[in-house]
Amino acid sequence: MATSTAHQQIIEKRDNLSAEHNNCDLMALLSHELKSPLSVIKLYVQMAKKLNIRNDHAESLLEKIDHQVIEMTAVLDNMLDMSLVFSGKIVLRKTCFKINDLLTEILDDYSQYFRSHHFTMVSNYECSVYADRGKIKQVIVNLISNAVKYSSQQSEVNVSCKYANEVITLAVVDQGIGISQENQQKLFGRYFRGDCDQVRLKKGYGIGLYIAKEIVCHHGGQIWVKSKEGSGSTFFISLPVPLPFTLT
Ligand code: ADP
Numbered sequence: 001m002a003t004s005t006a007h008q009q010i011i012e013k014r015d016n017l018s019a020e021h022n023n024c025d026l027m028a029l030l031s032h033e034l035k036s037p038l039s040v041i042k043l044y045v046q047m048a049k050k051l052n053i054r055n056d057h058a059e060s061l062l063e064k065i066d067h068q069v070i071e072m073t074a075v076l077d078n079m080l081d082m083s084l085v086f087s088g089k090i091v092l093r094k095t096c097f098k099i100n101d102l103l104t105e106i107l108d109d110y111s112q113y114f115r116s117h118h119f120t121m122v123s124n125y126e127c128s129v130y131a132d133r134g135k136i137k138q139v140i141v142n143l144i145s146n147a148v149k150y151s152s153q154q155s156e157v158n159v160s161c162k163y164a165n166e167v168i169t170l171a172v173v174d175q176g177i178g179i180s181q182e183n184q185q186k187l188f189g190r191y192f193r194g195d196c197d198q199v200r201l202k203k204g205y206g207i208g209l210y211i212a213k214e215i216v217c218h219h220g221g222q223i224w225v226k227s228k229e230g231s232g233s234t235f236f237i238s239l240p241v242p243l244p245f246t247l248t
Pocket of ligand 1: 146147150174176177178179187192193194195199203204205206207208209210233
């Protein structure tokens with residue numbers, strides 16, 4: 001019953017879409033609609049995990065479901081963002097939050113998720129920023145996912161945070177395949193993907209860094225990379241931090 005009402009709403013909204021924004025709006029709408037049932041599944045999985053089931057098989061199945069839910073959520077987040085970015089409708093919901101708390105939260109979650117890699121964090125300052133927490137989280141998660149995706153198992157991924165002259169600089173360092181000088185110029189473009197096997201054989205659409213750049217630029221910040229083929233990459237994000245927010 002509830003599903004059919006939701007379905008009707010989607011059809012009504014779809015029919016009201018103007019032709020020019022058709023694709024973007026429909027993509028935004030569908031990804032938004034799909035996120036609700038997905039968060040309910042996630043909740044049930046979390047609840048089931050807490051039941052402390054003494055059964056290895058059940059535990060491993062729950063882990064697998066959880067893993068797939070995280071993957072689907074990331075795809076939907078990207079779709080939603082892509083539609084907003086493409087149609088020029090990106091909206092920031094800024095709040096003041098501690099950047100180190102965000103980094104710790106991400107690393108706690110992702111070190112569980114990416115057990116194949118070792119994560120470390122270095123920070124020289126406890127600093128708050130005024131930014132869209134969800135979107136900055138997504139940018140950092142994207143950089144960390146790439147660091148994992150384009151480096152070998154058991155290698156290290158380091159996340160650091162530095163503050164100087166009213167600018168906070170975050171860096172995600174990997175020991176992976178690295179990026180040629182030529183490709184470094186193209187990385188942040190829409191749909192760009194490296195052409196070597198180590199990239200082609202991995203899942204991806206070449207939109208993560210494009211969206212990351214749009215989000216960071218909307219915050220008045222910058223994103224860039226330092227890398228050498230075969231010797232790992234470091235992705236940097238800088239965000240302006242007005243003085244009143246450099247609180248401990
Ligand atoms: P995707 O990873 O889905 O292809 P992205 O926009 O996130 O899309 O990245 C674009 C391209 O940049 C990738 O295809 C890859 O060639 C390169 N790249 C991104 N991050 C890294 C990294 N940490 N190490 C090596 N190459 C990277």
